[in-house]
Amino acid sequence: MKEVTIYCDGSAIGNPGPGGWGFAILIFQNRGGRTVEEIGGFEKHTTNNRMEITAAIEGLKKAVKNSSVTIKTDSQYLVNGISKWVYGWERNGWKTSQKQDVLNKDLWQELMKVSADLDVTWEHLRAHSGITMNERVDQIANSFARGEKIKLFKGSDKDYKAFLESEHKSRPASGAKAYSYISMLLGKIETHKNWADCEKRVKGQKARFKKVFSEEEELAIKKAWQREK
Numbered sequence: 001m002k003e004v005t006i007y008c009d010g011s012a013i014g015n016p017g018p019g020g021w022g023f024a025i026l027i028f029q030n031r032g033g034r035t036v037e038e039i040g041g042f043e044k045h046t047t048n049n050r051m052e053i054t055a056a057i058e059g060l061k062k063a064v065k066n067s068s069v070t071i072k073t074d075s076q077y078l079v080n081g082i083s084k085w086v087y088g089w090e091r092n093g094w095k096t097s098q099k100q101d102v103l104n105k106d107l108w109q110e111l112m113k114v115s116a117d118l119d120v121t122w123e124h125l126r127a128h129s130g131i132t133m134n135e136r137v138d139q140i141a142n143s144f145a146r147g148e149k150i151k152l153f154k155g156s157d158k159d160y161k162a163f164l165e166s167e168h169k170s171r172p173a174s175g176a177k178a179y180s181y182i183s184m185l186l187g188k189i190e191t192h193k194n195w196a197d198c199e200k201r202v203k204g205q206k207a208r209f210k211k212v213f214s215e216e217e218e219l220a221i222k223k224a225w226q227r228e229k
Contacts, residue, residue: 002064006072017045022039022144023056053081060111067118069115071120071121
């Protein structure tokens with residue numbers, strides 16, 4: 001059985017707004033070594049959660065049947081949805097416990113379909129904790145959401161580290177470093193200079209949070225969240 005690891009992420013500016021998804025798939029070869037391929041995509045108007053699910057769907061489409069796949073993501077919504085919630089939703093005719101239509105039903109059903117012939121393990125990662133591959137797919141998703149050009153890798157993992165180092169040096173600082181982090185808890189929006197402060201506020205809470213890359217994006221997200229309150 002072929003072993004596959006997929007890192008995936010999604011982003012939507014304004015949530016809803018222009019969105020992007022990205023993944024990096026690592027396939028272990030029988031003869032030793034691994035191949036790596038990065039892929040990303042764009043949607044004109046979408047949500048962060050839809051992009052998270054889409055990234056996983058597109059990643060799993062690249063895995064061959066009967067593969068053993070590990071999906072690594074910082075989206076608890078994605079991990080809990082596909083490993084726990086979908087079974088209850090399906091039994092209840094795709095209704096929540098409050099008898100409401102399940103959001104993103106079309107994508108959950110597609111995700112169940114593409115993973116049916118695979119042995120999939122879902123692994124949640126802590127966001128922005130310095131995991132190279134997780135930071136990379138975050139960069140891919142955000143670049144597509146913002147309409148920025150980004151060079152994607154395909155080849156041997158032996159060349160991947162050098163590629164990432166080259167990309168890091170060639171991209172402007174704003175493309176690699178967050179301008180700020182925004183959180184909304186109990187209807188109150190706050191801006192944080194770093195992820196540690198944002199995480200301290202939202203950890204364990206039913207809160208929204210977002211990494212942003214410019215003052216303009218920060219203002220747009222704040223306005224969007226204010227309208228949704």
